[in-house]
Amino acid sequence: MAKETVKKHNEFEELVENPDALADRLAGSEDFVKKNKSKLLGVFVAIAAIIVGGFLYYNYRSTQSQEAQSAMFQAVYYFEADSLSKALNGDGQNAGLLAIANEYSGTDAGNLANFYAGAALLKSGKYAEAVEHLQNFDSDDYLLQARAYSLTGDALLEQGKHKEAADAYVKAANHNANPFFSPQYLMKAGIAHEAGNDFAAAAEVYNKIITDYVASAEVSDARKYKARAETLVGGAKAE
Structure with missing residues (x-):
């Protein structure tokens, strides 16, 4: 590294002290420009x-x-x-x-x-x-994006796509989860699972409301719906 620095320094001194060497170097640069004029022009363009x-x-x-x-x-x-x-x-x-x-x-x-x-x-x-x-x-607005997921669930549910609808509602609930909207979306997920006769999945979703959102307005209904879903799961197994 030191040798290379010394070499460059010596070359610089030579150019300063020897005008002919400097002229040759400039002439070489001019020739390069002339020879590559089209290429250089193309680059600039x-x-x-x-x-x-x-x-x-x-x-x-x-x-x-x-x-x-x-x-x-x-x-x-x-x-x-x-x-x-x-x-x-x-x-x-x-x-x-x-x-x-x-x-x-x-x-x-x-x-x-x-x-x-x-x-x-x-x-x-x-x-x-x-x-x-x-x-x-x-959207970066987490409330609006969660709302879009929930509306997607509504549209899927109307088409009879119960599992896909429930997944969309759960996605809405988990998108920057909060104690106000998330329980509402989870309730919709549980209802969608029940509409598709997947009572075990419904009970699981209701239980998430009970355990994760104990202060929410949906807890009371979630307990009732969970009990009903578990009964239906038991009935299905008995059959």
Whole structure:
């Protein structure tokens, strides 16, 4: 390492003290540039294209996001007014949730449109489509994300997919579990298991409420439902 440093130092002194050597070195650099002019130009153009492209893409996404936010305002208004058809499909002048989710995917508004579209489709009885949109929704807001999992469970339950529905409810309950919403989601999971005649799984879920959420409003019902489910499990075994 020391020898290499000394060598570089000696080369530098030679260039400073010997103008001819410096001229030769510069001439060599000039020749290199001339010989590789096309390649160097291509590199500079590529770098410039990346920078400009990134700038344009950023502005495009910002514009997209603003447009989507404006479109969402009217769609959510219709959703809250229970005008589900207009909320989903628009009113002729403003885009609906389905179009927003599709055209502005990748923006926050497009993502949120999937949540509202899933909820609106669920209310409209279009359960398979509801599941698709709800599963496309992804949020850092743990309450909203858990709600999306629960709505997915509702749509699956309406399709008679009891085990999948129960799994969705449990997923909602376990997503940043809290003493207020988690017991509610677990109760729904237990009911879904019972609807599928899986009374052992139902009893297990009810027991989780009793043991993990002792202060919740659902504990009393959970005890009753657990006793009933265990009785049904015993009856099934006797048969």
